Amino acid sequence: MRHVGAGRLGLLLFLLAGCSTPATQETPATQETPAEAVAAAASKTAEAKTARVFFSTGQREAPKTKLATGRGVVDFSRQRVPGHG
């Protein structure tokens, strides 16, 4: 049997304790910044796989013209959107 000295045993216990401690207890929870939240929304929304969608395109200023509007469904790789414009 190999012997582990006290100093090394202390180091080993420290490392084991660190490994077994959930990171959330060691590291303060970080608040997602607005930029991170917006960037992450792309993958989070795509992970939802499907959704209904409404869209509208037009000019903001006069003459206010609605060029296209529609609604449909989307699976984020293909979508069926009946609309008119």
Place this chain on the structure above:
Amino acid sequence: MANSGPPGRADLSGPVELLVDGRATYIKAPAGMPAPTPWFSISLEGGGGQSPLSDLPQIGSDPAAGLAYLRGVSDDVEEIGSDQVRGVATTHYRAVVNIGEVLAEAPPRDRDQLRHGLRMLGLEQLPMDVWLDAEGLLRRQVTAIDLSQSEFFADPGRPAAAQELVTTVEFYDFGTEVDITPPPADQVTKLEDMLNR
């Protein structure tokens, strides 16, 4: 769909059914349109001048394409406040999209076409408002494209403010059942072929 116009004239004021499947867009022929098949298609394949239609910017034809813009936001995103979108509590953010970042994140096969379309629109940055729910899902996205900066679409005779094109996209009922099947090939005519007839 009823067609109140003269026989043989397409009723372009009514609803148009549009299906986007990857790089192909299918449009159901409006009532009265003298189309050889119920659907016609526009493909992004063969861009770079091989097809005049494939050179058109595809921005706006794909409501889900706006998700790509989210990955290109600059660091100075502003939190505007709380808001309701279709009865769902959301947080409203205002951001500027760095088009260079969007291009860098785009799949390589789409990059040239996207770059070409954005160049036609004269876009380098894009102001964008987004509303995210508590789970971080995109509920509403509003983008404003200033066409007065486009060498292709600018109208020097009109004030810049009147050339701002605003697009609103809202997503809701996430997880809803979706059945999307592109029309069979024998029901589709390429738009280029129709124009050459």
